[in-house]
């Protein structure tokens with residue numbers, strides 16, 4: 034029964050392995066060097082027990098839109114993804130509940146403990162934190178949710194790895210600016226990112242700016258198979274350019 038709860042409450046769709054920046058001091062090679070018969074260039078030995086450096090992160094990852102559910106709860110605003118799934122992709126299918134991590138996050142934490150991971154990679158839902166897209170009005174309930182999640186992770190010694198943008202652009206920003214085609218979004222994202230760095234930076238050491246920007250640009254604006262579903266290949270380089278600018282700016286901002 035416990036396993037069923039685990040399955041239901043955590044989407045284990047990806048395993049991630051992240052070497053910490055501080056961990057790149059050749060500890061991998063020194064582990065291999067312990068035995069004369071082992072070699073780090075021998076592929077069949079790559080996953081032998083005891084070949085990962087001590088500081089290696091073992092973790093699981095999710096994204097907000099895929100696991101949080103509660104799309105209309107506690108003041109969250111709509112994002113381009115539920116508009117997209119509702120209108121085009123799977124007409125009639127319900128995406129609202131997802132695996133309901135917004136409600137059952139404590140069960141998910143129990144699942145992380147059960148798995149014994151040392152890191153958890155998740156994304157912040159921009160429209161949950163800022164339903165209007167801009168930082169003028171933070172949604173206190175959303176803020177409280179991420180604060181509780183982060184506190185609980187830190188308490189359990191599970192390193193949070195946080196993505197700022199895993200594709201769920203606030204719908205209102207798409208309406209107002211036309212999404213990432215518009216350079217104005219860079220400044221709006223800056224404000225959102227700065228808020229996150231200030232609010233969560235005391236607990237988050239590892240930030241990921243944009244999850245898979247290639248897919249955001251190509252499938253979001255070129256092929257139209259991802260939200261917002263535009264099919265305008267000539268817009269793709271512009272979107273890519275704006276996303277690269279965002280990456281660059283957030284790297285500088287997060288150092289402050």
Ligand SMILES: *[C@@H]1O[C@H](CO)[C@@H](O)[C@H](O)[C@H]1NC(C)=O
Nearest residue numbers: 070071072074075076077078
């Ligand atoms: C690679 O490792 C395997 C398993 O330890 C061993 O059987 C094999 O001979 C090694 N190959 C080379 C080229 O060292």
Ligand SMILES: *[C@@H]1O[C@H](CO)[C@@H](O)[C@H](O)[C@H]1NC(C)=O
Nearest residue numbers: 208209210211214215216217
């Ligand atoms: C960007 O958004 C502004 C404000 O809505 C609008 O005036 C402008 O035309 C948009 N630019 C593009 C390239 O869509």
